[in-house]
Amino acid sequence: MHLPAQIGDYTDFYVGIHHATNVGRQFRPDQPLMPNYKYVPIGYHGRASSVRSSGEPVIRPSGQRKAGDADAPEFGPSRRLDYELELGIWIGRGNELGTPIPIGRADEHIAGFCLLNDWSARDLQAWEYQPLGPFLAKNFLTSVSPWVVSPQALAPFRKPMPPRPPGDPQPLPYLQEAGDGALAIQLEVTLSTGQMRSAGLPPHVLSRGSADAAMYWSATQIVAHHSSNGCNLQPGDLIGTGTLSTDSEQGLGSLLEISRGGKQPVELPSGETRSFLEDGDEVTLRAWCEAEGAVRIGIGECVGRVIASAAS
Amino acid sequence: MHLPAQIGDYTDFYVGIHHATNVGRQFRPDQPLMPNYKYVPIGYHGRASSVRSSGEPVIRPSGQRKAGDADAPEFGPSRRLDYELELGIWIGRGNELGTPIPIGRADEHIAGFCLLNDWSARDLQAWEYQPLGPFLAKNFLTSVSPWVVSPQALAPFRKPMPPRPPGDPQPLPYLQEAGDGALAIQLEVTLSTGQMRSAGLPPHVLSRGSADAAMYWSATQIVAHHSSNGCNLQPGDLIGTGTLSTDSEQGLGSLLEISRGGKQPVELPSGETRSFLEDGDEVTLRAWCEAEGAVRIGIGECVGRVIASAAS
Numbered sequence: 363m364h365l366p367a368q369i370g371d372y373t374d375f376y377v378g379i380h381h382a383t384n385v386g387r388q389f390r391p392d393q394p395l396m397p398n399y400k401y402v403p404i405g406y407h408g409r410a411s412s413v414r415s416s417g418e419p420v421i422r423p424s425g426q427r428k429a430g431d432a433d434a435p436e437f438g439p440s441r442r443l444d445y446e447l448e449l450g451i452w453i454g455r456g457n458e459l460g461t462p463i464p465i466g467r468a469d470e471h472i473a474g475f476c477l478l479n480d481w482s483a484r485d486l487q488a489w490e491y492q493p494l495g496p497f498l499a500k501n502f503l504t505s506v507s508p509w510v511v512s513p514q515a516l517a518p519f520r521k522p523m524p525p526r527p528p529g530d531p532q533p534l535p536y537l538q539e540a541g542d543g544a545l546a547i548q549l550e551v552t553l554s555t556g557q558m559r560s561a562g563l564p565p566h567v568l569s570r571g572s573a574d575a576a577m578y579w580s581a582t583q584i585v586a587h588h589s590s591n592g593c594n595l596q597p598g599d600l601i602g603t604g605t606l607s608t609d610s611e612q613g614l615g616s617l618l619e620i621s622r623g624g625k626q627p628v629e630l631p632s633g634e635t636r637s638f639l640e641d642g643d644e645v646t647l648r649a650w651c652e653a654e655g656a657v658r659i660g661i662g663e664c665v666g667r668v669i670a671s672a673a674s
Numbered sequence: 675m676h677l678p679a680q681i682g683d684y685t686d687f688y689v690g691i692h693h694a695t696n697v698g699r700q701f702r703p704d705q706p707l708m709p710n711y712k713y714v715p716i717g718y719h720g721r722a723s724s725v726r727s728s729g730e731p732v733i734r735p736s737g738q739r740k741a742g743d744a745d746a747p748e749f750g751p752s753r754r755l756d757y758e759l760e761l762g763i764w765i766g767r768g769n770e771l772g773t774p775i776p777i778g779r780a781d782e783h784i785a786g787f788c789l790l791n792d793w794s795a796r797d798l799q800a801w802e803y804q805p806l807g808p809f810l811a812k813n814f815l816t817s818v819s820p821w822v823v824s825p826q827a828l829a830p831f832r833k834p835m836p837p838r839p840p841g842d843p844q845p846l847p848y849l850q851e852a853g854d855g856a857l858a859i860q861l862e863v864t865l866s867t868g869q870m871r872s873a874g875l876p877p878h879v880l881s882r883g884s885a886d887a888a889m890y891w892s893a894t895q896i897v898a899h900h901s902s903n904g905c906n907l908q909p910g911d912l913i914g915t916g917t918l919s920t921d922s923e924q925g926l927g928s929l930l931e932i933s934r935g936g937k938q939p940v941e942l943p944s945g946e947t948r949s950f951l952e953d954g955d956e957v958t959l960r961a962w963c964e965a966e967g968a969v970r971i972g973i974g975e976c977v978g979r980v981i982a983s984a985a986s
Binding site for chain 1: 682683688698701702708710713714716717718719720721722723724726733735736737738740746747748749771772774795798801802803804805806807808809810811813814815843846847848899900902903904905906907908911983
């Protein structure tokens with residue numbers, strides 16, 4: 363399998379509000395969601411060169427990590443390697459530099475969707491991310507499912523965005539959309555360890571959720587926002603939604619959330635536990651759509667197995 | 675003039691320690707430099723699609739901006755448009771995913787240098803940047819000088835990195851370099867307004883400084899750090915150093931610093947004042963090297979003139 367496009371730029375968003383809240387609570391207990399979150403579809407640039415198709419090995423990255431009580435950081439293999447369950451948006455038609463895409467036409471620029479795993483080294487991230495955001499904690503690998511699922515195929519599974527909770531602001535005019543922005547895509551993450559595979563145990567389900575229950579901003583709002591300053595999108599650009607967690611304990615899209623930052627390890631059928639990923643662990647993202655009167659469609663899968671770095 | 679390479683990925687660093695201190699003081703008076711700054715060459719991903727050669731018009735971006743005393747943000751043309759004086763590093767030879775570049779070989783991966791203007795909308799930046807860093811405040815345009823100045827041409831102007839101030843930590847081993855990491859490149863920024871040009875007035879010098887007095891981390895440390903987690907660099911990748919301010923009042927590399935966040939407007943020979951850039955303003959970055967016994971070399975220039983956005 364190959365990448366479906368040559369990726370000019372890869373951008374990652376952060377529209378999973380339950381994820382943002384869960385993670386924010388760990389990093390900033392006093393203020394899980396920043397004041398901008400309900401106005402701005404938060405996004406940041408990622409690394410295009412290290413996006414790979416499903417199946418690419420996940421080489422454990424090394425980097426600077428600093429224990430809370432240590433005087434100084436040390437350099438070594440990440441001890442808090444994690445996955446992030448996301449959808450990917452493939453851009454079809456681009457826009458000229460200086461010419462924003464109005465939200466009413468954003469749909470025309472989306473070629474399709476995929477699954478995306480934003481592999482993350484949480485220890486590197488916690489130490490490096492201020493003030494300019496995640497960098498080496500993320501850019502060692504991003505995996506995508508190899509199928510581009512078209513908006514046409516997903517049409518039967520569109521629905522209105524969930525109503526905003528009372529007290530939340532309405533989107534600014536440039537982000538107000540008329541159509542059905544939400545996608546009823548079912549999501550599942552499973553984990554198998556080397557020991558589980560040796561024992562013939564099936565993969566363990568880490569989470570089940572759905573995209574429409576996770577996204578505070580829609581794909582078209584993402585595209586309109588991204589280009590609202592005149593930034594030019596190009597055919598083949600890839601945009602991640604950010605981690606898609608639901609508000610349920612069963613719908614959390616990363617180990618950081620499931621293990622409460624490592625405080626509540628997951629128990630596996632093999633008797634092993636996991637706070638974060640160990641060498642030999644294999645994570646599989648899966649997605650599908652089903653609705654009465656519509657043909658069930660699969661979104662494909664996105665798999666990655668962790669291997670030790672040569673240096674470690 | 676065209677871009678010297680097809681840019682796969684553009685990364686911007688933040689190694690100008692005086693700039694980081696000056697800006698940090700405005701955003702976070704209690705903690706201008708984060709605890710990681712003297713250990714980690716801070717960097718983040720930028721937008722490759724909107725990098726353009728010198729001369730490209732600077733279309734004033736619109737975006738969300740929120741006045742300090744306002745209840746909510748509003749969307750409109752940036753009122754705090756700024757430039758940032760940087761050097762750009764062009765990557766020549768790449769590295770494979772999962773294979774870090776050791777610092778002793780980082781030099782072999784640098785094809786050359788240029789000037790880089792990281793145009794910035796400060797009002798958009800202040801509102802959007804937490805927690806994942808600058809995004810729309812930066813990705814509407816990045817300008818580079820069109821010449822690639824080779825490391826060979828710069829060899830006579832290399833010198834040891836300045837000694838770290840007492841109390842600063844030594845770089846971790848993967849960032850320790852033996853050679854002369856600093857570049858004695860002279861830097862100058864000038865501004866001309868429409869009114870100045872009409873009156874036949876020459877451009878006004880906003881700053882004069884040098885790269886070696888500004889950079890806390892060298893180009894080779896940047897390359898080694900960027901790939902230290904296995905991230906793959908590719909031929910044609912562009913890396914910005916971050917804004918290069920010296921510790922002198924005359925060597926500040928952005929209007930944000932020169933005008934103290936807008937509190938001390940610059941007085942121009944036309945009698946005008948500027949806190950930030952107005953439509954018609956033209957910013958020129960220039961750089962050169964000179965030393966006794968060596969031929970003077972020019973690095974070229976990087977020019978951009980601000981124009982109103984169609985929407986404004």
